Amino acid sequence: MLATKLPTDLKTTPNFLTTAGPFVTWAGGKTQLLGQFDDLFPPDFNNYIEPMVGGGAVFFHLFNNSRIKHDAFLIDSNPELMNCYFVIKEDVDSLILELQWLAEEYNKEPKEFFYRVRKWDRSSGFLRPRSLLFIGEI
């Protein structure tokens, strides 16, 4: 099982965005249901453990509302998805640069470039974060 731990003092670091949200549209995501679910959640959490984080709609909702008081442990059996969380946590600036490059290349020859990126993924046996996020956006 793959997991990542987020420090909840992130919000006190300079320039940290005060809200974050799912970075992929994930089958079964709970974004549309948060209004219905919210009353069922405890008012706050000490340590928050999400065993099937997926796109993280519930996690981001609780985090953005400061309801996670200590650490958050995000877990999912999908290695490509967990790799995205790791890369976003560890080196988001490099990922943004790669995505900008992908967007530029895509704009030159959309169809050909889309299939080229998809082929990279298949040959490597897993979806690298930039490709997963890129393909998810198209």
Ligand SMILES: C[S@@+](CC[C@H](N)C(=O)[O-])C[C@H]1O[C@@H](n2cnc3c(N)ncnc32)[C@H](O)[C@@H]1O
């Ligand atoms: C419906 S999404 C989770 C929704 C998410 N918690 C939210 O807040 O929107 C389902 C996720 O559960 C993961 N999953 C399914 N079975 C699992 C298992 N046995 N262990 C860990 N993760 C699992 C899938 O990989 C997928 O990413």
